[in-house]
Amino acid sequence: MNSYLIAFFISMVPLVELRGALPWAVAVAGLPVIPSYIICILGNMLPVPFIYLFARRVLEWGDDKPVVGRLCSFCLTKGEKGGKKLEEKAGRGLFLALLLFVGIPLPGTGAWTGALAASILDMDFKSSCLAVMLGVLLAGIIMATGSSGVLQIYNAIG
Numbered sequence: 001m002n003s004y005l006i007a008f009f010i011s012m013v014p015l016v017e018l019r020g021a022l023p024w025a026v027a028v029a030g031l032p033v034i035p036s037y038i039i040c041i042l043g044n045m046l047p048v049p050f051i052y053l054f055a056r057r058v059l060e061w062g063d064d065k066p067v068v069g070r071l072c073s074f075c076l077t078k079g080e081k082g083g084k085k086l087e088e089k090a091g092r093g094l095f096l097a098l099l100l101f102v103g104i105p106l107p108g109t110g111a112w113t114g115a116l117a118a119s120i121l122d123m124d125f126k127s128s129c130l131a132v133m134l135g136v137l138l139a140g141i142i143m144a145t146g147s148s149g150v151l152q153i154y155n156a157i158g
Contacts, residue, residue, distance in 0.1 A: 003029040004039050011043030017110040018044040018140055026147040037144050044111050044136050051115035052128055079120040087121060094123065095131050102135025105143055111136050 003025065011021035018040045025036035059079075062072035090097035102114035111132050118128035 003031055004035070007031065007036055008039050008043035011040040012047055014112045015108070015110070017112065018136060019105045019110065019143055022140060022143045023147040026144070033144050033147070037140050041136055041140055044140075045133055048111050048115045048129060048132050049125075051112055052119045052125060055116050056119045076120070079116060083117055083121040086117065094121070095127055098123070098128065098131040099135045099138070102132050103138030103142075105139045110139070 007021045007025035007029065010016055010024060011018045013020075021040045021043065022036055025031045025040065026033055056076075059072045059076050062068040063076060065072070086097055086101075087094060098114055098118060101109050101117070102111055114132045114135060115128065118132065123131075
């Protein structure tokens with residue numbers, strides 16, 4: 001039970017998220033893939049509504065503050081530029097673009113970044129959360145498959 005809690009909390013950490021938690025749960029903690037997949041998805045999705053609803057507000061609030069102002073301004077500017085580019089390229093396919101952005105497990109493309117991008121783009125809350133959730137499910141399938149394959153190779157060698 002303790003290892004499941006650790007996997008849950010690891011999947012909530014920005015940048016690491018499910019992409020780091022699921023391989024840890026399967027390869028390091030030796031947990032079964034399916035329960036680990038479910039726990040990691042729940043942990044990864046828990047912060048998403050809060051990020052969507054509050055991250056932009058926090059960045060706008062901190063924009064003129066002495067210590068964090070530059071960082072907040074940078075994040076807002078970068079997010080708006082990136083969001084506009086994504087919106088121009090995706091057009092009506094913004095939902096699918098967000099889903100794939102979150103779902104393809106590359107550095108910096110997880111649920112945290114996807115929720116922040118959706119917030120900056122003023123996407124609909126429900127469709128944003130759905131796109132991020134489907135992306136997390138996709139990333140989980142990819143990571144579970146990869147983790148299981150690596151574990152099988154490791155067991156065959158060792």
